[in-house]
Amino acid sequence: xxxxxxxxxxxxxxxxxxxxxxxxxxxxxxxxxxxxxxxxxxxxxxxxxxxxxxxxxxxxxxxxxxxxxxxxxxxxxxxxxxxxxxxxxxxxxxxxxxxxxxxxxxxxxxxxxxxxxxxxxxxxxxxxxxxxxxxxxxxxxxxxxxxxxxxxxxxxxxxxxxxxxxxxxxxxxxxxxxxxxxxxxxxxxxxxxxxxxxxxxxxxxxxxxxxxxxxxxxxxxxxxxxxxxxxxxxxxxxxxxxxxxxxxxxxxxxxxxxxxxxxxxxxxxxxxxxxxxxxxxxxxxxxxxxxxxxxxxxxxxxxxxxxxxxxxxxxxxxxxxxxxxxxxxxxxxxxxxxxxxxxxxxxxxxxxxxxxxxxxxxxxxxxxxxxxxxxxxxxxxxxxxxxxxxxxxxxxxxxxxxxxxxxxxxxxxxxxxxxxxxxxxxxxxxxxxxxxxxxxxxxxxxxxxxxxxxxxxxxxxxxxxxxxxxxxxxxxxxxxxxxxxxxxxxxxxxxxxxxxxxxxxxxxxxxxxxxxxxxxxxxxxxxxxxxxxxxxxxxxxxxxxxxxxxxxxxxxxxxxxxxxxxxxxxx
Amino acid sequence: xxxxxxxxxxxxxxxxxxxxxxxxxxxxxxxxxxxxxxxxxxxxxxxxxxxxxxxxxxxxxxxxxxxxxxxxxxxxxxxxxxxxxxxxxxxxxxxxxxxxxxxxxxxxxxxxxxxxxxxxxxxxxxxxxxxxxxxxxxxxxxxxxxxxxxxxxxxxxxxxxx
Numbered sequence: 001x002x003x004x005x006x007x008x009x010x011x012x013x014x015x016x017x018x019x020x021x022x023x024x025x026x027x028x029x030x031x032x033x034x035x036x037x038x039x040x041x042x043x044x045x046x047x048x049x050x051x052x053x054x055x056x057x058x059x060x061x062x063x064x065x066x067x068x069x070x071x072x073x074x075x076x077x078x079x080x081x082x083x084x085x086x087x088x089x090x091x092x093x094x095x096x097x098x099x100x101x102x103x104x105x106x107x108x109x110x111x112x113x114x115x116x117x118x119x120x121x122x123x124x125x126x127x128x129x130x131x132x133x134x135x136x137x138x139x140x141x142x143x144x145x146x147x148x149x150x151x152x153x154x155x156x157x158x159x160x161x162x163x164x165x166x167x168x169x170x171x172x173x174x175x176x177x178x179x180x181x182x183x184x185x186x187x188x189x190x191x192x193x194x195x196x197x198x199x200x201x202x203x204x205x206x207x208x209x210x211x212x213x214x215x216x217x218x219x220x221x222x223x224x225x226x227x228x229x230x231x232x233x234x235x236x237x238x239x240x241x242x243x244x245x246x247x248x249x250x251x252x253x254x255x256x257x258x259x260x261x262x263x264x265x266x267x268x269x270x271x272x273x274x275x276x277x278x279x280x281x282x283x284x285x286x287x288x289x290x291x292x293x294x295x296x297x298x299x300x301x302x303x304x305x306x307x308x309x310x311x312x313x314x315x316x317x318x319x320x321x322x323x324x325x326x327x328x329x330x331x332x333x334x335x336x337x338x339x340x341x342x343x344x345x346x347x348x349x350x351x352x353x354x355x356x357x358x359x360x361x362x363x364x365x366x367x368x369x370x371x372x373x374x375x376x377x378x379x380x381x382x383x384x385x386x387x388x389x390x391x392x393x394x395x396x397x398x399x400x401x402x403x404x405x406x407x408x409x410x411x412x413x414x415x416x417x418x419x420x421x422x423x424x425x426x427x428x429x430x431x432x433x434x435x436x437x438x439x440x441x442x443x444x445x446x447x448x449x450x451x452x453x454x455x456x457x458x459x460x461x462x463x464x465x466x467x468x469x470x471x472x473x474x475x476x477x478x479x480x481x482x483x484x485x486x487x488x489x490x491x492x493x494x495x496x497x498x499x500x501x502x503x504x505x506x507x508x509x510x511x512x513x514x515x516x517x518x519x520x521x522x523x524x525x526x527x528x529x530x531x532x533x534x535x536x537x538x539x540x541x542x543x544x545x546x547x548x549x550x551x552x553x554x555x556x557x558x559x560x561x562x563x564x565x566x567x568x569x570x571x
Numbered sequence: 572x573x574x575x576x577x578x579x580x581x582x583x584x585x586x587x588x589x590x591x592x593x594x595x596x597x598x599x600x601x602x603x604x605x606x607x608x609x610x611x612x613x614x615x616x617x618x619x620x621x622x623x624x625x626x627x628x629x630x631x632x633x634x635x636x637x638x639x640x641x642x643x644x645x646x647x648x649x650x651x652x653x654x655x656x657x658x659x660x661x662x663x664x665x666x667x668x669x670x671x672x673x674x675x676x677x678x679x680x681x682x683x684x685x686x687x688x689x690x691x692x693x694x695x696x697x698x699x700x701x702x703x704x705x706x707x708x709x710x711x712x713x714x715x716x717x718x719x720x721x722x723x724x725x726x727x728x729x730x731x732x733x
Binding site: 157166170179 | 604608616617618620623626
């Protein structure tokens, strides 16, 4: 333990802690911009500077370790003036359009400007004037709003290890962009949106689909229905100042009804359906011993990554559509026929914690007769805007139930939203599909949690299934190396592009608190724990749909409607 | 031939990047896009990072140099002698900015820190020729002198074709 003084408060800190971390332990907040928890500090933005006795210059607290007897002042006049100057310089080279900005009131630059009372334009000079990149189906890149903190670059290169963007040029013409400043649509970007989550301003944001959704809701001819991903219900409350991890399913359903959606369905239903198809696929492949290991296909970010970088393993990826695409496909086939609706009249909106889903819904193979399975995808953040626009007071909404039959789900589907969840749900049903009996074990704790790669071995009769969960696309290369080394034969591997799974997706509410993500995960496991049925094959609506329509998992019709194909898109 | 260039450097070694880029530029005269991609794969870095390095350093060029390279000295002595005006006059005459190449690939315009000919400031060099004690009015003449050559070549070609 090291003793030091910060703002006249005696602080005990562990060796190796930075001044920033030590200050936090006694409730002193030091502003940061380039700092990203758990990654090496860069000390680039200088907003976290503090005064340390015996040092001539100000010290960046995010990058400087504490030492015995150190005397730190985080709030001296000199510190405040210096921080204010930094903010003023950043503000002056930033578009002054807060009123019409998507990140208005949720912008770190705006907060800092307020915190240091920037009230005048002290530096008038040249300002950046870069074009907005709207080329991709999911993300928009607005380099004029970029303050060059580098957080997106580090999340893309160090955490996700995708390496789509980096600093280019130098000095005043520095810009964060793709190689040759090409559009994101032709870059290595997998559109996961983790860069949006860490961006302090609106330099990175999702491509909005609100216009088409509001127009459709107003249309008399279209039959607008909506579905909600598992992860959305555990995070939306944060946007309304509810404690992180509040389950707002009931309010969400009634809120969406008030927006004018004819029916409100649950993507969880399709998650159960996915498990039936995917577990059947797994069993077939294990029996035939071909195309193993089987990779999950729920995450379109992972699919896009594999198509771009590992075309050799495309045969190993499950042919199942992702759950929300399955839900859309079922709505436009089985449900349309049942209700006497024309598929082209149904407009399916998916509310997703994800930005890649926007791109996914535009893939031409995920459509039938040029009618897309899902017509529009909006993120959790966009839904908040939709509610606000319609004057829906979310906190006071009553609880409501999903419409049936595509609204019924089990606990196994709820945990799809977190890393390891798809695997756990699949294992619960695989045991039943192989042996015809449920296992006693229902919680597979060894594949839960926040480790990079989680492994487990499951014994079903004399069959030994080796499964693994890849938590974040940044770990997938390690996994592929492991498979290629042949040290262990894997059967089934789940990959989620976002660290933590969909619950921490690129479309989720923006904040810089990892503890919130942990609480959201807890909420999903709680929904599962309290569910009356916790195994996908026990979903009555799923049983019915097989009886009435698909006959059995993996049938010809099921393949036509619930499965898809992948293409080599490597350069 | 570029595989030979790559083979000189160890694979998956980030520290080999800059010498590798220098070697490529030595060979091609600039850094072609597809070779930059191969270089990135060779050192095991994303293309965007390699591109970032290539754009950070003034020594690297991403487009081939023009037939004639004009270097404008912006060192202290030349600055005092108004080399900024010389640069501006060249940019206007060629209709490009410093660091760019004209569309007809005839001229590239570069800014250098000091040519070492301070006694005749302000000074520019065109290829291996030096022009000192310049005034803005001299620029047109110099540009014309070098554009003349290319025009004769290209008209000769056109005549042959027709």
